[in-house]
Amino acid sequence: NAGVTQTPKFQVLKTGQSMTLQCAQDMNHEYMSWYRQDPGMGLRLIHYSVGAGITDQGEVPNGYNVSRSTTEDFPLRLLSAAPSQTSVYFCASSARDRGLREQYFGPGTRLTVT
Amino acid sequence: GQNIDQPTEMTATEGAIVQINCTYQTSGFNGLFWYQQHAGEAPTFLSYNVLDGLEEKGRFSSFLSRSKGYSYLLLKELQMKDSASYLCAVSLDRGSTLGRLYFGRGTQLTVWP
Numbered sequence: 026n027a028g029v030t031q032t033p034k035f036q037v038l039k040t041g042q043s044m045t046l047q048c049a050q051d052m053n054h055e056y057m058s059w060y061r062q063d064p065g066m067g068l069r070l071i072h073y074s075v076g077a078g079i080t081d082q083g084e085v086p087n088g089y090n091v092s093r094s095t096t097e098d099f100p101l102r103l104l105s106a107a108p109s110q111t112s113v114y115f116c117a118s119s120a121r122d123r124g125l126r127e128q129y130f131g132p133g134t135r136l137t138v139t
Numbered sequence: 140g141q142n143i144d145q146p147t148e149m150t151a152t153e154g155a156i157v158q159i160n161c162t163y164q165t166s167g168f169n170g171l172f173w174y175q176q177h178a179g180e181a182p183t184f185l186s187y188n189v190l191d192g193l194e195e196k197g198r199f200s201s202f203l204s205r206s207k208g209y210s211y212l213l214l215k216e217l218q219m220k221d222s223a224s225y226l227c228a229v230s231l232d233r234g235s236t237l238g239r240l241y242f243g244r245g246t247q248l249t250v251w252p
Binding site for chain 1: 140147172180181182183184187226228239240241242243244245
């Protein structure tokens with residue numbers, strides 16, 4: 026049971042490039058989320074999914090797309106990278122039958138946009 | 140928007156007790172969470188409160204007052220390894236936002252020997 030996995034762990038992009046951050050979980054959790062964490066800003070929700078085929082925007086969705094074709098995977102796409110997207114990105118999942126009581130976080134992806 | 144406040148930094152001595160406060164003003168409430176995050180690592184779950192009162196789990200306890208929009212995390216018998224950032228988060232209960240977590244900015248706790 027690997028929990029929540031994220032790839033890559035580190036990435037450097039140039040302004041304007043696009044890329045996909047991968048997130049997968051093997052706990053059959055319904056809920057999955059993407060957060061970004063910036064110094065002094067805490068964790069901010071980017072996008073959210075309550076199940077396969079259903080996604081919704083969080084607090085800071087601009088510049089990011091998501092899709093949820095399977096229960097396990099929830100990739101985050103950066104359409105045209107900007108320096109303001111330099112951050113640490115965390116994916117998290119939680120189970121509906123536990124009343125959403127605990128979110129399990131992946132190890133994070135550290136992204137730098139130059 | 141959602142407003143969750145906690146102190147930026149706290150320091151304490153090994154073996155002591157420290158209380159980290161969190162106040163919140165949110166559009167709905169489905170529970171309050173505390174997470175611990177060591178530098179360079181992912182947050183890990185510490186506690187969850189949905190009803191008023193104190194929840195105890197070993198050296199850590201968490202308290203909630205829904206009427207006051209207030210929670211605290213109490214750490215006893217502090218150890219060096221407790222040096223970390225402590226994140227307060229609120230889960231909402233409204234329809235499309237059910238299950239979302241809104242985080243405070245975190246309290247950086249430094250434990251001195």
